[in-house]
Amino acid sequence: MKRYDYLILGNSAAAIAAVEAIRETDKRGSVLMVSPEPYPAYGTPLISYVLEGKIAEENMWLRPSSFYEDLQVETLFGLDYAATAIDAHAHEVTLLSGESIRYGKLLVATGSTPTQVDIPGLAGAKNAVNFLTLDQAKQAGSMVDAATEWAHAEGRKSRVMVLGGGLIGMKAAEALSFHADEVVVYKRSFPILDGVLDLQAGALLSGLVEPHGIICRPGATASKFDVVDGSITHASLTDGTELDVDFVVVAVGVRPNSFVAVAAGAEEGRGLVVDKRMHTSLPDVYAAGDVTQTTNVLDGTDKPLALWPNAVRQGRIAGAQMAGNGSEGVFVGNFAVNATNFFGEVSLLTAGIVRPKSDQGFEERVFVEGDRYRKFVIKNDRLYGFILMNAPEAAGIYSFIIDKKIPLSSLGEDLFSGAPGNLSFKNPDLQWFRMHVGYPHELDRKGRGASYPWHEE
Numbered sequence: 001m002k003r004y005d006y007l008i009l010g011n012s013a014a015a016i017a018a019v020e021a022i023r024e025t026d027k028r029g030s031v032l033m034v035s036p037e038p039y040p041a042y043g044t045p046l047i048s049y050v051l052e053g054k055i056a057e058e059n060m061w062l063r064p065s066s067f068y069e070d071l072q073v074e075t076l077f078g079l080d081y082a083a084t085a086i087d088a089h090a091h092e093v094t095l096l097s098g099e100s101i102r103y104g105k106l107l108v109a110t111g112s113t114p115t116q117v118d119i120p121g122l123a124g125a126k127n128a129v130n131f132l133t134l135d136q137a138k139q140a141g142s143m144v145d146a147a148t149e150w151a152h153a154e155g156r157k158s159r160v161m162v163l164g165g166g167l168i169g170m171k172a173a174e175a176l177s178f179h180a181d182e183v184v185v186y187k188r189s190f191p192i193l194d195g196v197l198d199l200q201a202g203a204l205l206s207g208l209v210e211p212h213g214i215i216c217r218p219g220a221t222a223s224k225f226d227v228v229d230g231s232i233t234h235a236s237l238t239d240g241t242e243l244d245v246d247f248v249v250v251a252v253g254v255r256p257n258s259f260v261a262v263a264a265g266a267e268e269g270r271g272l273v274v275d276k277r278m279h280t281s282l283p284d285v286y287a288a289g290d291v292t293q294t295t296n297v298l299d300g301t302d303k304p305l306a307l308w309p310n311a312v313r314q315g316r317i318a319g320a321q322m323a324g325n326g327s328e329g330v331f332v333g334n335f336a337v338n339a340t341n342f343f344g345e346v347s348l349l350t351a352g353i354v355r356p357k358s359d360q361g362f363e364e365r366v367f368v369e370g371d372r373y374r375k376f377v378i379k380n381d382r383l384y385g386f387i388l389m390n391a392p393e394a395a396g397i398y399s400f401i402i403d404k405k406i407p408l409s410s411l412g413e414d415l416f417s418g419a420p421g422n423l424s425f426k427n428p429d430l431q432w433f434r435m436h437v438g439y440p441h442e443l444d445r446k447g448r449g450a451s452y453p454w455h456e457e
Contacts, residue, residue: 001092001100001101001102002101002102003030003101003102003103003104004030004031004032004074004101004102004103004104005026005029005030005031005103005104005105006022006026006029006031006032006103006104006106006107006322006323007031007032007034007093007101007103007105007106007107008031008032008033008034008106008107008109009034009035009083009106009107009108009109009110009260010033010034010035010107010109010110010111010289010291011033011034011035011037011040011041011075011077012041012042012044012062012109012111012289012311013041013062013289013308013311013312013315014107014109014111014289014290014311014312014314014315015033015035015041015107015109015288015289015315016041016062016063016067017288017311017312017313017314017315017316017319018107018109018288018315018316018318018319018322019031019033019071019073019319020071020316020319021315021316021317021318021319021320021323021325021328022319022320022322022323023071023072024320024323024325025320025323025324025325026324028072029104029323030074031071031072031073031074032073032074032075032076032101032103033068033073033074033075033076034075034076034077034081034083034093034095034101035075035076035077035081036078036079036081036082036096037077037078037133037134037135038077038078038079039061039077039134040061040062040063040065040067040068040077041061041062041063041067042060042061042062042134043060043062044111044132044133045171045308046059046060047060047131047133047134047136047137048131048137048171048172048174048175049175050134050137050138051137051138051140051141051172051175051176051178051179052174052175052178053178057134060134076095079096080095080096080097081095081097081099082095082096083095083096083110083260084096084260085260085263085264086106086260086261086263086264086282086285087264088264088265088266088282088283088284088285090102091103091104091106091284093106103284104284105284105285105286105322106284106285106286107285107286107287107288107315107318107319107322108258108260108261108266108272108280108285108286108287108288108291109287109288109289109291109311109315109318110257110258110260110261110291111256111257111289111290111291112132112254112255112256112257112290112291112304112306113132113254113255113257114130114132114250114251114252114253114254115252115253115254115255117163117250117252119221119222119223119224119225120223120224120225121224121225121226121227121232122222122225122232122248122250124230125225125227125230125231125232125248126230126231127143127147127231127232127246127247127248128232128247128248128249128250129143129248129249129250130249130251131168131169131172131249131250131251132168132254137175140172140175140176140247140249141179143247144158144160144176144179144180144246144247145179147160147180147246147247148179148180148181148246150246151181151246157181157182158180158181158182158246158247159180159181159182159183159184159243159244159245159246160173160176160179160180160182160183160184160245160246160247160248160249161183161184161186161222161235161243161245161247161248161249162176162183162184162185162186162248162249162251163186163221163222163248163249163250163251163252164185164186164187164250164251164252164253165185165186165187165191165192165193165194165216165218166187166193166194166195166251167193167195167196167338167340168251168254169185169187169249169251170185170192170193170342171340172249172251173185173209173214173249174209174214174342174343176247176249177212177213177214180213180246180247181213182213182215183213183214183215184214184215184217184243184245185214185215185216185217186217186218186220186221186222186237187216187217187218187219187220187221188219188220188221188238188252189218189219190202190218190219191203191206191218192205192206192216192218193205193348194218194355195336196336196338196348196350196354196387197348197350197354197387197389198354198355198375198387200366200368200373201373201375201387201389202218204371204373204389205342205346205348205389206218208342208345208346208371209343209346212342212343217237217239217241219239220237220238220239220241221237221238221252222235222236222237222238223236223237223238224236225248232245232247232248233245235248254290254306255304256268256270256271256272256290256291256292256293256304257290257291258271258291261280261282261285261287261291264282264285265281265282266280266281266282266285266287267280267281268293269293269302270293270302270303270304271290271291271292271293271294271303271304272287272291272292272293273292273293274286274287274288274292274293274314276330276331276332277317277318277321277326277330277331278292278314278317278318278321278331279321286318286321286322287318288311288314288315288317288318289310289311289314289315290304290306290311291304292304292314294310294333294334295332295334296333296334296335296336297332297333297334297335298335298352298353298384298385298402299353305334305335305336307334307337307338309337310334313331313334314331316328317329317330317331335351335352335402335403336350336351336352337350337351337352337399338351339395346371346389346390347388347389347390347391347392348387348388348389349386349387349388349389349392349395350385350386350387350388351385351386351395351398351399351402352377352383352384352385352386352402353377353384353385354375354377354385354386354387356377356379356384356385360379361379361380362377362378362379362384363377363378363379364376364377364378365378365416367416367417371389371390372389372390373387373388373389373390373391374386374387374389374391374416375387376398376416378408381407381408381409382402382405382406382407382408383398383401383402383406383408384402385402386398386402393419394419394420397420398420406425410425411425
């Protein structure tokens with residue numbers, strides 16, 4: 001049985017960041033990276049663009065082809081190498097192939113797994129897939145193309161159903177609209193993209209994507225599928241609708257892929273529980289990325305926060321800690337920031353709390369100008385969140401104001417009516433700090449930033 005100083009389960013944002021942090025401190029320690037996917041690290045959010053045909057597969061890779069060799073990282077990639085068990089006492093991981101690997105330090109960066117739904121007729125259907133990996137996107141493309149060709153041969157239009165109207169479901173719908181004649185998105189709750197939009201913005205987005213062949217139907221989902229020769233042909237919906245369908249994408253949500261670590265005894269809340277240095281409750285076992293539970297610094301809740309920068313930051317901290325280097329600091333939490341677009345025509349930027357409960361004392365300011373929608377969520381002289389649809393101006397400024405907890409009363413009166421810039425910060429020290437965002441952290445610490453009351457170590 002071979003032993004490695006560092007064993008990493010996963011091969012995406014957190015895992016790659018951890019490897020790089022390890023090698024900055026430990027140039028010679030043995031490293032093995034294990035992943036059930038057969039590909040080098042790729043940008044998961046790009047799978048819809050591959051399906052759409054917007055980018056080529058080879059343009060998805062996160063690092064050059066020599067990355068693993070350059071950093072002296074051994075790899076076991078492919079389904080046979082999925083981790084099936086962790087023995088934290090013996091410092092040992094068992095793989096699906098039956099092989100066992102011993103480790104000195106272990107990082108669990110296994111990401112998310114699709115939430116499964118129990119709908120009669122769905123399980124085992126040949127023309128239904130999830131949409132979380134590159135292989136699933138490629139499978140969806142080939143199957144929808146075949147279904148559309150068959151539908152046209154029968155003299156009818158093809159129809160794809162997407163179950164789930166979150167970011168994954170809507171980006172899948174966008175990509176599938178280039179392959180099918182009609183895409184219908186069903187979501188149990190209101191609105192579409194309820195994690196980042198309110199009812200008004202969700203309705204606006206639904207109207208903007210409909211000319212592209214995407215019909216959004218929030219408030220309903222499938223109750224039963226009819227299957228012929230192993231393939232779904234018809235759907236019954238909870239709102240009484242009956243619909244013929246050629247293909248189904250299941251994107252009702254994701255959950256942390258934490259099963260193996262939890263089975264080994266790791267503490268779990270809504271994801272793996274880690275401390276500020278990314279230790280789990282198991283000795284010499286760390287976790288980073290979407291598999292973990294993160295504290296939302298705006299409301300104090302603990303839940304998964306599936307954000308790429310979040311995963312990178314956690315991965316770097318975990319890797320440095322595993323290599324015995326604490327220079328990366330600690331991770332105390334974050335808040336949601338999302339940026340996406342649809343068809344190159346609809347831009348969407350959101351951050352923080354966007355749908356506060358009515359009894360929480362938040363004020364909401366909404367500005368609507370045609371297809372431009374801007375919403376700001378405010379409480380106690382602070383900005384807690386925003387929605388900017390087709391209004392990208394000053395998104396970075398607003399995120400900065402949330403992050404640094406800057407009192408709104410210290411800023412100009414046109415903060416929301418116009419588009420604030422760096423000169424909107426009347427405090428000279430704060431203005432200097434804003435204009436030097438992106439400078440090395442050492443400058444913030446040793447320069448003027450070190451004395452800021454809003455500066456967080």
